[in-house]
Ligand SMILES: O=c1nc[nH]c2c1ncn2[C@H]1C[C@H](O)[C@@H](COP(=O)(O)OP(=O)(O)OP(=O)(O)O)O1
């Protein structure tokens with residue numbers, strides 16, 4: 001089977017990519033599956049595109065192979081777009097999904113339902129030892145719930161209600177999330193580019 005490397009150390013993302021790629025008969029290996037010790041890439045960019053490029057390019061350079069990376073996060077209108085590119089470290093560098101969720105809910109404490117619009121954003125980058133990095137973006141619109149519910153998924157899933165649904169992403173079955181998510185929408189745009197990985 002063909003294999004691709006996903007430049008991520010996030011277990012939740014890695015699981016979703018394995019599911020997406022297995023449907024294309026491709027095995028997705030994350031940095032958690034690789035013996036070689038790889039650095040945590042500094043995500044110093046101001047945009048998802050910059051950070052996705054940084055991660056893909058650094059890991060591609062070290063492994064001397066084409067790799068795919070994912071930079072993603074939650075953009076909340078009432079918070080002027082925060083946590084945005086800071087989503088993973090919103091409550092501090094020792095990131096913890098639960099603390100991040102708590103901080104967002106606290107900041108939205110007095111915000112009524114109609115002002116809780118948000119979107120999940122996912123930018124995927126393909127970097128190769130030679131050739132320009134390619135980027136695609138997917139977005140999933142929704143609202144921030146008043147309190148967390150559900151045990152599926154990861155990150156901010158327990159507080160994100162996608163448009164058209166009454167449940168949070170964490171209450172959806174993984175298969176349902178994977179049909180509507182920002183990551184799925186970005187994956188769909190990757191289809192035309194995927195051959196450059198091999
Ligand atoms: O589908 C999602 N459902 C819920 N939350 C999500 C999702 N997608 C991204 N998120 C949140 C998790 C994390 O707080 C941030 C990503 O940060 P981001 O730097 O891209 O990933 P990360 O540091 O966890 O792993 P890595 O950089 O190794 O890929 O957005």
Ligand SMILES: [Mg+2]
Pocket residue numbers: 043088
């Ligand atoms: Mg990260």
